[in-house]
Amino acid sequence: MCSWTRRTFVTGALSTAALSLAADGAPTGGHARRSATGRRPGAPSAAGYFPAHGDLGYDVTHYDIRLAYRPRGRALDAVARITAAPAEPLERVAFDLASRLDVTGVEVNGAPARFRHRHGKLHLAPAAPLLPGEPFTAAVRYRGRPGPVRSPFGAIGWDYTQGSGVVVASQPLGAPSWFPCNDRPDDKAAYRITATVPEGLHVVANGVLQGHSPGPGATRTWTYEHAHPMASYLAQVQIGRFAFSHQRGGPVPLRNACPPHLTERFAHDFGRQPQMMTLFSRLFGPYPFEVYGSVVVDAELDEPVENQTYALFGTNHLDGRRTSEHLVAHELAHHWFGNSVSLTDWRHIWLNEGFATYGEWLWSEHSGGPGAHELAASNWSDLADDAQRMRIGAPGPAHLFDDRVYSRGACTLQALRTTLGDATFFALLRNWAARYRHGSAGTEEFIALAEAHSHRPLRSLLHSWLYARRLPPLPPERV
Secondary structure, eight states: OOSOOOOOOOOOOOOOOOOOSSOOOOOOSOOOOOOTTOOOTTSOOSOOSOTTSOOTTEEEEEEEEEEEEETTTTEEEEEEEEEEEESSOBSOEEEEOOTTSEEEEEEETTEEOEEEEETTEEEEEOSSOBOTTOOEEEEEEEEEOOOOEEETTEEEEEEEOSTTOEEEEOTTTOGGGTSOBOOOTTOEEEEEEEEEEETTOEEEESSEEEEEEEOSSSEEEEEEEEEEEEEGGGOOEEEEOOEEEEEOSSSSOEEEEEOGGGHHHHHHHTTTHHHHHHHHHHHHOSOSSSOBOEEEESSOOSSOBOOTTSEEEEGGGOOSSOTTHHHHHHHHHTTTBTTTBEESSGGGTHHHHHHHHHHHHHHHHHTTSOOHHHHHHHHHHHHHHTTOOOOTTSOOGGGTTOHHHHHHHHHHHHHHHHHHOHHHHHHHHHHHHHHTTTSEEOHHHHHHHHHHHHTSOOHHHHHHHHTOSSOOOOOOOOO
16 A cells, blocks of 8 residues: 545445344464564564554454444444454453444453443453463444544545445554454454345455355345454455456456446456466465455545455546556555565564565566666656655654655665575565565564575665665666
């Protein structure tokens, strides 16, 4: 994702649905490997840009989120079952959940629990202390009119599209707008998302569609399972009227969704996703999840978002001329860099956005456009003209999505590629994606792995690009 500002949309329509606090499914996946720094689960990371979000005392392994949405009144009734492992003895547990949602009941391990919900935090008091090595399950029933939450980057999270639709784009702090969660980028879990909506509406969520069937009244219930670890900010549910399609030629199933009147434009503008998938699988290693695709919602979005397994785009990213194809490549590249290999902390955002931007350049190089070095040189000139002084290795919370994090981050990788040569550079990227697959890592881990591949010091080179305010010279292209 690039820097973006959410827009607000209007809605309408009707219907009802009901939810049960009981679950009929077990967790479907294991937890992500903990931080590459070697810290024990629950230990504080070196820096926290958003200390009000997340709880370091436990790690979630599975979310089972059940939603019933009525467009008339924009009403949501929901139950979230959260399975987690304590990192230390706990007498209290805190989840992030927007204050505009009303919590109506909480159970921990099947027993009612006292709770307090205010200032975006849901605090639970189990009947007995929770102990390490003994996973617990919290069931939270809640309801209300969800909406975007305020953040330093504008209003983000649950929002509305034209007609009766819903759009969810949560990066980095919007997940609590629609479900209780441990809102840390390094706490990753498997997900089951079930949504009951009026007949005639469709649902897109993370992972594999297990099926949809008639629900109570004139409703339909859609169920998605995603067994691989996922950070809370990448979870999504999109509601609207979609035309679904499939593409062949990639190493995993490719399925897409877009408004019915835009299917022809979509088929052209997103038509080369299988070729992108094949290229990135060769350069970065095997695609890390079970399925992929793109969803276009009936709204204009300032920027697309790399929601896991189903990247999110707006109608403005379709024009029938592939004008936004670089963004299609960008969001796909995130599934290796940002989604599978996630951040230990938001200060390492260049590992997400610099790598995904470099994915754009690699696709351009492969598909007959300007090469990566030419694009790096152009971006370097723009950075130099701007008297660039940003330390992208620690940009600060206000500048996470600054364009310079993207362009200087990608230039960093081009400088490293020129220094190492193609064979060593792409071996490094494949090793990075494999070593921390479904886990979390930071900048120091990347520098150490780069030096291990090169068998020579690289810290000075990488520190000049990541932490020096002065823009380093771009190494000349190898002939």
